[in-house]
Amino acid sequence: MDIDLLFEVSKIDDEIKSLEKNKNVKEMAIKIKRYREEYERYKKEYDEISADINEIESTINEITEEIESIDFDIKKIEDKLYSTSDLKTIDMWQKSLEQKKCQVFKKEEEVYNILERLDKIKKDKEKILNKGKEIKNSYNLLREEYIKVTKEINIRMEELNEKRELLIGEINDLIVQEYENIKNVKGYGMRVLKGEICSGCGMDVPTVIISEAKNKRKITKCPHCGVILYIAD
Ligand SMILES: [Zn+2]
Structure with a gap:
């Protein structure tokens, strides 16, 4: 995926x-x-x-x-x-x-x-x-x-x-583009979600967003720092 x-x-x-x-x-x-x-x-x-x-x-x-x-x-x-x-x-x-x-x-x-x-x-x-x-x-x-x-x-x-x-x-090119944009600003574009916490900013992420990230059908961003969130299977 x-x-x-x-x-x-x-x-x-x-x-x-x-x-x-x-x-x-x-x-x-x-x-x-x-x-x-x-x-x-x-x-x-x-x-x-x-x-x-x-x-x-x-x-x-x-x-x-x-x-x-x-x-x-x-x-x-x-x-x-x-x-x-x-x-x-x-x-x-x-x-x-x-x-x-x-x-x-x-x-x-x-x-x-x-x-x-x-x-x-x-x-x-x-x-x-x-x-x-x-x-x-x-x-x-x-x-x-x-x-x-x-x-x-x-x-x-x-x-x-x-x-x-x-x-x-x-x-997909659009996904790559979005990732590159975030990376250009923050120095990195994607961070792992550890439990309920975004490892990019260390803040709690709402459950809705966590299930969205688990879905992996589209890009899910941390509502606090804006990086793409990733959950390992
Ligand atoms: Zn974050």
């Missing part, structure tokens, strides 16, 4: 609606977006820290080259020192030698401090790298799950729509 078929349609429509509103899928999509943003943040941080490390390493190289060049000067001065016997000159060279050695000492100390800082920064880089990997992993897992779930939903939707179309084809 049309009303029984229409009830099948309404069950399908309820399921379609709940699939469309699937909270789980929406939450997953939001989480995926968050993971992606978080990953981008870590990637940016990682790039920045890598650039910092490069800069520090080139500073170390520069200072090391400076030390080598001063060491070279020191060697030259020492050579000269042994090749002269003039005391004044020796004194002058010696002073210069002291100065250069002091410079080397200061620069070596500088390198040592920078190396210490570099060590700490490299550890930070490692932490960022691991955190980034962790986030990417969670992102990939969730994305896989999301694709799987949405695929399942789409398959179910297709099944439901196919079934719906077949059912609709067997029901």
Whole structure:
């Protein structure tokens, strides 16, 4: 009978609606977006820290080259020192030698401090790298799950729509039209009558209307909320 078929349609429509509103899928999509943003943040941080490390390493190289060049000067001065016997000159060279050695000492100390800082920064880089990997992993897992779930939903939707179309084809057009009109307004077009109560609005339905609904020869609506009432046999 049309009303029984229409009830099948309404069950399908309820399921379609709940699939469309699937909270789980929406939450997953939001989480995926968050993971992606978080990953981008870590990637940016990682790039920045890598650039910092490069800069520090080139500073170390520069200072090391400076030390080598001063060491070279020191060697030259020492050579000269042994090749002269003039005391004044020796004194002058010696002073210069002291100065250069002091410079080397200061620069070596500088390198040592920078190396210490570099060590700490490299550890930070490692932490960022691991955190980034962790986030990417969670992102990939969730994305896989999301694709799987949405695929399942789409398959179910297709099944439901196919079934719906077949059912609709067997029901009187006017009845279908009336059902669609109510559904467009209320979000659903048909509700079960539980005893004397309309499960759409929860109100008592008069006996006359209940027997009309039992009859199933035509559409019976709830006098309170207007949905089509259905009584299971
Ligand atoms: Zn009602």
